[in-house]
Amino acid sequence: MEDNSAMESDNFIKKALEDADLRGGLIHSILSIKSQTHELGAILCELHNAGRISLLSKTNLETIESLNQIKFWAVSHPICEAIPRLDSSYREVLTLVQTLVDKAGSDGAAGMPYTFLIKWCKLNPDKAQKIVSKAKDLDPICLSHCTFALQALEDIELAFDLLSYSNKKLVKSGFQALGRLEINGEPDGKRIIDKCCEALTPDNGKNLRLSAIETAFKTWEKIGASNPYRQQEFLENVITQNECDELVQLSAFLFYHPNGLVERSIYLILKALTTNERINPKATLHWLDLAMHANKRKWDYSKTLDAFAAQIARLDSEIESNQLYHFCDYAWEDSDNISTLFSSWLLKGQFNLCTFLVDMVGEAGKKNASVEIKKSDLPNDSDDQIFIARKCIGFLWLREVTAASLLMSIVKNGKKVARQVAEELLFNPLLLSYSGALRAFLEEKCGSSSKRISNCAQRLIEKHNTYTDGLKSAKHLVELLPTLEQRRSSAMLDRERRKNIHNKAHEKSLFAQLTSKQVLLYGKKSFSIIQGPGGEKTPNITPLSEFSYTTEVPRLSVVDPVGFTKMLTIFRLEQRVSK
């Protein structure tokens, strides 16, 4: 019974598609039928090969081009599935693939039709050969898809053959195919690398060179890091050319093809990224962060930090820590890492680097985390230690516990004069500004096993007690209170500020961007209906949860706003005096 009904359904679908194609509405029909069957790709192929529909007709291709993105992605998949078994000319198939890829634009899945094209080429080797031979005749559509035909044919010699042609697009296809094809061990690998080395001449143009570089990386990965054939020479050659795009590409290959690289090559690339001033820092950071995730256990941390620091310092605007998630994740994993990071970047004193550190311990990162700078990471010179202490205040004054923990590191491990400065800064401005979490942190430090830290914390607590006693003694002075009107006005301003913060929080919220918004005026739970896969409806009551964030207004910004701003500005802007 079930088989019969499935057959009936298939027939109904086929008839509907056939009729639609006759009316010129095949693509829209695919959209409406899509949810009724999982075999739509096969049905389309069958109908096309039987001549009942013309999937590759000009009308249908134009309809695909005119679809909006949501509808396009809905029809794209069944059409792609139909490609491998289509009985059509290579030109028609290539035109369909080209249309699908062009329409997909810059989407990450834009290259999906190529996978199905390779399958089609494998099933139709003669037609694939034809694509290659037409490419050699510089037929544009064949030239664009030659790489996939070569990939399907798995003929390495055919790929090598293309390298001998003068047309750069053809040579590029050859390199691309060599990068993708399986090779027969080291000899083939070396042969490819040799060709890649040859291609690194400036005359070859950007695209060809980039293909050669990519192929070289892929090949090293295939032959293994034990045999980095001509790797140093090749990389030095690329680096010496100082082409920005190629250097960015190197950072991308640290992520995509790290396995064939020896340690020296990695540092060569990191050094190039650190020293070259012209490369795109944002793109480089993106790749480095991904590479960090893939290779974090292998790289020397301080060299990695330098490479990151160089890029962040070059950015025109500040970068948020969540944009370098893997980098931050690795830093927080180990107290040694975080110590090295804070010490080296605060010592550099560069604005972007320091604000990045602030973000790492801000709302997006680990809020107010305690960070200790190890003795080995602290610079020897007392002036440098003082410099770190002042930068710490200049940038981290809103993250009082982090700032205090860093200053405590100087108290613990620093030189005498730096220890004094750190202790003074711990009191003024930190302790004078914050009495909440910071005070609790210092009270905890009174019991530290380090005598320097516990003594310092005790002295600070004592001073703070005297200070707060003074504040308490004047608490009753009603004479100094603002007038009723003043209090009303400032309450209104405060309300406006809170509203703005609320709105900004909504704008920045990931949840708010992903979900639709509903405002509940009453109650503390919400009722909704959840629709199951079969269309069944299930009622659901969800209790509301609350996210709140509290922060302490630094007292100095109220009692000495200009003086405090001046102190912070000086601390932020001052530069290390080179000795």
Added chain:
Amino acid sequence: MRIILKEYLASLKERGELDKSVLPNLLSELGLRVLNTPMIGTRQNGVDIAAVGKIKGQDEQKYLYLFCIKAGNITRRDWEVSEQSVRPELNEIKDVYLRSNVDHENGTFPVKICLCCGGELEETVLVNWAGYTEQNKTENISFELWNGDRLAELMMSCLLARELLEDEPRRNFQKAVAMVNEPKACYEYTQSFLISLLLAEHTSRKDQLLKLRQSYICLHAVISWAIDADNLESAYKTSELALLLCWDIVRKIKKKKKLGKHDRSLVFIFDQFFQLFLQTSERYLLKVAYPHANQTHSLSVAVLSREPIDVNIAMFELIGRLALHGIWTEYISKSFTQSNPNLSGSLTENINNILDKMVSIINNNPTLHTPIRDEHMIEVALVMYLAQLTQSVNRFLPWINVMSEKTTFALLANTQYPTCFRDYADLLSHPKNSEQTYRDDACAGSILYPYIYFWAQWACTDDEIRKFAKRLEEQIPQCTHQAWFPDEDSDNLIWRGDTYHGVCVTDLSPDKGHKALLEMLNQAMATCTEINDISAIRSGLEPLFLTACRHYRLPIPPSFWHVNL
């Protein structure tokens, strides 16, 4: 009203408040002639106030009234424990005063010995009082008890009766009393009743005196309630206002070798207003400033606000009041140099204490390094004026130095720089943005920068002065740097709070150099001489003029910037 008065009288905790503030005015309005007012430290033989005359509606003949005054309730302890107790004092009046202190002119009148207190004679003492009066009354000597009830009744009948005190000032007085915990509202109601009593056309000299006394009693009641509520802000502001309004009447007394009776009464009442202001000021500073001056941020944090402007306004207000109190104390000290060197010396110690406290407050409340309101030049100028009077300028030059740096840094950093905006809402959101058009608006004019620049010659290095002038030129090129002088209308207007008078001297921009500034100021001082016609200055009461400037927010004129001592 009666309840308010009764409560007020009972709350007069210090004897001085009753015998110096309330009774003399009351007795005068009752129709008695006050012969003497109490002096502390001198032997009075039991009599605090002596008066002679006939109380309207009560006495058929003239009496010699002798008052023995006690504060609050009279308890068993007050009756007979020490020499200052009631019974020994009554005996002293009877045995000593009547025999040796009454002159021939008044000796013929029958005597009424009045035991006067703001509260009640407690039940435990009533029998003693009855027994004592019964035992000691003679044909010529009688005894009366003037307790809070009686005093309130007398005040109601002769000072604050409906036919004497109109509805509007009466209502405003009652509201002022009710609002002592909201200083601004209390000030506004007090201002209303004082203006309607003092500035209205008086029908006669007697009416003028009545209104002055009514004002004083009402003001005193408001202040007593404020003290009772432990909120001295209302007390300070209202006493200062009343002093200025009272002067507006007294200033019209024509200078004569010997003042007439009416003028003497006017001067006496002004003196009471003045004493009240000084006492309130001292009480205010004793509570607010002195105990907390040496503690870091204590006063700033006590403002209990998250808005820097609130802290800034409160601290400048405080330092201004402190400086003014110092100026008054110095004035009084000087006036006693010859006649009472001991008192003068003790006052000099007070001044030194005030100077120490001012330095501490400036050091411990760094908001005072950066005035946000341009008109805080008034407070800075008062401090520097006192510093000059006391040869302490060097102690305050570092403050001027820091101010010159921080006020101009604030312009660079676009954070809380001095502005001529006066509206609180504008100040609260200042600076609204960093645009030059806003900044030109916020700094359209300045009295502060020329003043700082004037002192910078002594407080700053040449480099610092250049930096100061350059920053101003670059950041607020459109600002009109200026100073203010009184003109011929000022004396008629300033005491009532009218600020639309005077001469504004411009072209005081620091970029023209110090010499140019001095030349301009000297020329202006030589031309605008009307300051010498200001009544307070003519009478040698310069601090009163400065009080008016501070109270009504008028700039301190350049004549007070640098004093040739």
